[in-house]
Amino acid sequence: MQFNVLTIFPEIINDYCGKSILGRAQKAGVVKVTATNFRDFTLNKQKHVDDSPYGGGAGMVLSAEPILRALETVKRLKKPKIIILSAKGKQFNQKMAYDWSKKYDQLILISGRYEGIDERVKTALRAEEISIGPFVLTDGDVAAMAIISAVARLVPGAIKLESLAEESFNSQKSIKSKVHKVNGLEIRNLKLEITGEYPHYTRPEVLEYKGKKYRVPKILLSGNHKKID
Secondary structure, X not given: OEEEEEEOOHHHHHHHHOOHHHHHHHHOOOOEEEEEEHHHHOOOOOXXXXXXXXXXXXXXXXXXXXXXXXXXXXXXXXXXXXXXXXXXXXXXXXXHHHHHHHHXXXXXXXXXXXXXXXXXXXHHHOOEEEEOOOOXXXXXXHHHHHHHHHHHOOOOOOOOHHHHHOOOOOOEEEEEEEEEEEOOEEEEEEEEEEOOOOOOOOOOOEEEEOOEEEEOOHHHHOOOHHHHO
16 A cells, blocks of 8 residues: 655654564555655745745645646555645544545545645545644644554555554444334444554553552453453
8 A cells, every 4th residue: 555645744644654564564565655745845945835925814825736736746656645744634543444445446635734734625625624633733744644644554464464454443343233113114233343442451460569469350360361361
């Protein structure tokens, strides 16, 4: 799977994605992460990529033209999804990460800064605005890296399947359904419960901290695999 990030600080993306699991996945050819500096595509001598907002207001707005020109240099695969990282966007979740990992061959992530990105980028590219939470960041690079991390690990070959099998937001505990009759029609409400991942322990068996002892639960030391499960 291919990830392309448009940002004015590509070194942030490259440094993070070149390490650990993402770095190994890139070396194995499972995923590819490329960061493009859209400051290189501005036409003014000062290399400015922002300007004051129409209608007034605090801060500066990222101009559309450098971003659009930069995107034209990105090689697009058959099924790309274009995303603008924005605090006012739809909130990202695990289901979206899973769906994108299966549906798309390429994610193009546009990282905003300052007061945001000229709205015409979204309109021209038919991009989707995505937020990683109900809070405001200093930039979109952190959000881009979070999305890459969440989606890339679901690409086959990026991580061991055993690591994905029993984790938070992954295992479906049960589906409860209730049937109600309204004007003779049966209305069925489905509720999907998601199990949180269990707590983890490793050595030492007894941890001492500030005069207190914290022990591993006895059941994990019992050897009774059925009870442990």
